[in-house]
Amino acid sequence: MQDKIISQMLDSLRSSGLAPEQRFQLCLLILAWVKVSAKKAIPEELRLTPKLLDDPSKTREALALFGGDIGEDIRIPDGIRPTFELALRLSEAGVLQQLDAADAICALDSRYFSEGALPPEVATLLVALSRIAPGDSVYTPWDTGGQLAARAARTAANVFLEVPPRWPIAAFVSILQDKPFESRFSDPIRNPSAVENGKPRKFDVAVSCPPFGLRYDADVAQQDWFGRFPEQTSSGAVLAIRHLLSQARRRVVVATSHAVLFSGGVEQQLREDLVRKGIVEAVIDLPSGVFTTTNIPFAILVLDPAGGHDNIRFINADSQEYREPVSKARSRLINLDGLVELVFNEVETENTAVVASSDVLKQEALLLVGRYLLPAAKKRVLQLIRNRDCRLLGELVFTVRPMPTITATQDSIEAREIGAADLPPFGYITTPGRFVLIDRLVSSNNAKQFLRPLDLVLIIKGSVGKLGIVPKEVPPPGPGGWVAGQSAIVLRSNESVIDPRAMAVQLRSELGQEVLKFATTGATIPLIPLKMLLKLPIFVPDRETVQKAVDALEQETKLQREIDRLHQAQTEFAKDLWTL
Numbered sequence: 001m002q003d004k005i006i007s008q009m010l011d012s013l014r015s016s017g018l019a020p021e022q023r024f025q026l027c028l029l030i031l032a033w034v035k036v037s038a039k040k041a042i043p044e045e046l047r048l049t050p051k052l053l054d055d056p057s058k059t060r061e062a063l064a065l066f067g068g069d070i071g072e073d074i075r076i077p078d079g080i081r082p083t084f085e086l087a088l089r090l091s092e093a094g095v096l097q098q099l100d101a102a103d104a105i106c107a108l109d110s111r112y113f114s115e116g117a118l119p120p121e122v123a124t125l126l127v128a129l130s131r132i133a134p135g136d137s138v139y140t141p142w143d144t145g146g147q148l149a150a151r152a153a154r155t156a157a158n159v160f161l162e163v164p165p166r167w168p169i170a171a172f173v174s175i176l177q178d179k180p181f182e183s184r185f186s187d188p189i190r191n192p193s194a195v196e197n198g199k200p201r202k203f204d205v206a207v208s209c210p211p212f213g214l215r216y217d218a219d220v221a222q223q224d225w226f227g228r229f230p231e232q233t234s235s236g237a238v239l240a241i242r243h244l245l246s247q248a249r250r251r252v253v254v255a256t257s258h259a260v261l262f263s264g265g266v267e268q269q270l271r272e273d274l275v276r277k278g279i280v281e282a283v284i285d286l287p288s289g290v291f292t293t294t295n296i297p298f299a300i301l302v303l304d305p306a307g308g309h310d311n312i313r314f315i316n317a318d319s320q321e322y323r324e325p326v327s328k329a330r331s332r333l334i335n336l337d338g339l340v341e342l343v344f345n346e347v348e349t350e351n352t353a354v355v356a357s358s359d360v361l362k363q364e365a366l367l368l369v370g371r372y373l374l375p376a377a378k379k380r381v382l383q384l385i386r387n388r389d390c391r392l393l394g395e396l397v398f399t400v401r402p403m404p405t406i407t408a409t410q411d412s413i414e415a416r417e418i419g420a421a422d423l424p425p426f427g428y429i430t431t432p433g434r435f436v437l438i439d440r441l442v443s444s445n446n447a448k449q450f451l452r453p454l455d456l457v458l459i460i461k462g463s464v465g466k467l468g469i470v471p472k473e474v475p476p477p478g479p480g481g482w483v484a485g486q487s488a489i490v491l492r493s494n495e496s497v498i499d500p501r502a503m504a505v506q507l508r509s510e511l512g513q514e515v516l517k518f519a520t521t522g523a524t525i526p527l528i529p530l531k532m533l534l535k536l537p538i539f540v541p542d543r544e545t546v547q548k549a550v551d552a553l554e555q556e557t558k559l560q561r562e563i564d565r566l567h568q569a570q571t572e573f574a575k576d577l578w579t580l
Contacts, residue, residue, distance in 0.1 A: 005095060008086060009027040009030070009083060015079070025074050025172075026074050026075075026076070026080075028169060029066075029074055031087060031096065033066050033087075034091045034096065037091075042066065047062075048063075053085065056078075059084065060076050074168070096176075099176060101146070102145060102147040102149075102173055102177075105146075105173070117293075120147075121332060121333035122255070122286075122291075122333065123151060125339065126207050126209065126255060126300065127148055128336060129207075129253045130206075131251065131344070132205055133204075134155060134156075134157070135157045136155070136203075137159075137203040137205075138153075138159045138160070138205045138207065139201075139247050140152060141240075141243070142240070144169060145170060145173065146169065146181070148209070149170065150173055152205075153177060153180070156204075156205075159182065160181070161181055161183045162192070162193055162194060163183070163184075163186075164186070164187050168185075170183050189216055189239050201247060203248055203249065206245075206254075207254070208240065208253075208254050209254070209255040210237065210255075212237075212256075212257045212296055213236070218234045220234070220239070221233060230242070230273070231269050237257065237267075238260070238266050238270050240254065240256075241254055241256070245303065245305045249305060250304070250306075251302065251305075252301070252302075252305060253300060256298060256300075256301060257297070258298065258299060258368065260367075261368045264529065264531075271366070272365040275312070275365045277307040280309065281303060281313065282302040282313040282315060282343050283299055283313070284299060284339070285297075285314075285316050285318055285369035286298055286300065286333070287318040288331075289326075289330045290331060290333060292330070311356055312355050312367075313352065313354050314354075314373050315339070315342055316352075316373050317333070319351055321338070322351075364531070368521060371518075388539050390539055392536065393533060393535070393537075393538050396498055396503070396538055398492055399490065399491060399492070399530065400484070400490035401490075402449070402484045402486050402488060402489075402490075403415070403438055403450070405417065405436040405438055406439055408437065409437065409439060412440055413437070413440050413443050414435055414437060414480065415437075415482065415483050416475075416480070417433040417435075417436040418432070418433040418457050418482055418483070418485055419434070420466050420488075422468070423459070424560065425508075426556035426559070427556040427559075427560040428468070428557055430560070430564075438483070443477070444478075447477040450483055451481070451483060451484065452474065453470055453474055454493070454501065455491070456468070456503065456507070457485075458507070459487055459488050460487065460488065460533065461527045462525060462526065462527075463487075464526045465516045465517070468504075469500065469501060469504040470482065491503075498540055498541070499546050501550045502546040503538065516528065516533075518532075519532040519535075519536055
């Protein structure tokens with residue numbers, strides 16, 4: 001129903017000359033005016049009535065007065081009497097009583113509402129996870145469409161919505177709701193408006209979905225009056241979480257991108273502090289493709305500002321039980337009640353894992369659900385690790401970073417760069433990579449960064465896990481030497497502990513690839529952080545197994561050479577039949 005109401009109103013404004021977003025705002029303003037007029041909640045001379053329409057100048061003046069500060073930037077064009085008449089008909093027919101203004105926003109094309117529209121299921125889940133009780137006060141910053149506030153207001157005693165200036169939509173939504181909420185136009189980070197007695201006002205619950213990719217100037221955290229931001233950062237996600245915690249007493253529910261869950265730097269500082277204090281109650285991993293405007297993977301954090309939680313509940317909502325496909329790239333959340341129960345119930349399922357906060361701290365405070373909710377293959381790997389002689393990779397190798405390359409200079413040397421495409425599935429690396437230029441002084445001062453015989457080249461960004469072993473006949477350092485590509489790391493082993501050829505075979509095996517997945521993170525581009533890579537367990541085989549691995553590698557190499565020879569012979573048969 002709300003789709004049709006909004007669509008008809010927008011169609012009536014099609015010839016107004018307004019941009020789609022301006023039409024949408026004017027549409028909501030008129031609907032709010034009609035509703036308030038019908039309730040006789042404003043002075044008679046300001047109400048929208050058929051009589052008022054006979055005087056276009058008075059109609060426009062009354063609408064401008066009704067809009068006040070929240071509608072001052074909305075242009076009221078000429079010739080929109082049909083829109084007013086349509087709004088009056090909808091009111092007289094009682095149709096507006098069925099209008100859910102918050103969800104009407106989601107039904108629109110994204111060009112009408114480009115800032116922060118949430119899928120209804122996501123908004124419903126966020127509010128349900130906040131466990132709002134009658135009488136609660138609720139804070140919903142960055143809720144530009146009023147979707148969270150409208151839902152929260154159905155239960156809470158009062159709701160406070162805060163959005164950056166010049167976004168009046170939430171205020172109009174409030175007027176159209178049966179239970180209005182308070183709206184303020186201010187940036188929650190730079191200039192919070194929910195302040196009492198010189199401190200952030202405390203609400204029972206805070207629930208929010210801050211814009212993904214939000215950034216601030218570096219000095220915003222330093223200049224904060226309220227001491228909200230121990231991490232001096234420009235990351236909007238980190239600042240938003242700290243801000244929400246400063247304004248809530250009982251619970252914070254916040255949607256965030258995966259970057260907050262695994263990144264180093266200030267994100268890791270934030271995670272370690274929250275986990276150490278027991279603030280993190282639950283992490284829910286959501287499916288990609290839920291939003292219509294982005295495929296960025298995201299999760300929901302359930303936080304207790306008071307802290308004291310010894311365990312964290314990790315939940316995978318990216319499963320058939322909680323999502324259904326809408327198209328090839330899009331999906332929709334389902335079974336929301338079951339998902340909420342999974343968060344607050346102690347029942348163990350294949351989609352849940354309860355992990356001690358102390359154990360999470362040992363894992364760099366990583367909050368990626370996949371780190372703790374292990375599929376069957378990873379569980380088998382862990383069982384093998386417990387029963388075998390293992391050493392950490394960092395104890396067996398030292399790493400060599402890629403050599404920096406340049407575009408052009410007179411004083412340079414030419415080298416061959418080994419990238420992911422040059423790493424064969426079997427045997428040694430045989431195909432030298434592309435030609436690159438290296439500064440001559442850099443190359444002479446960093447000869448150790450050239451690849452040496454039996455070095456392992458491991459891709460740690462993009463095609464993570466691909467691995468190759470450098471042959472013994474590799475060119476020496478200097479002009480014509482081999483270097484690793486920028487997405488790789490070189491593992492140079494201590495041969496007294498484990499033969500590098502045996503390590504290469506192990507890391508390329510099905511088991512080795514599963515082990516590498518333990519360290520793989522990343523949202524859109526997979527990566528293996530070096531710190532985590534060096535903590536991976538490596539089986540230390542006995543002499544017999546080492547010899548078998550070395551023999552297998554040599555046999556692979558021999559067969560690959562034969563394959564290459566046969567392939568070359570195959571190309572010779574018909575090449576001279578038709579030539580240019």
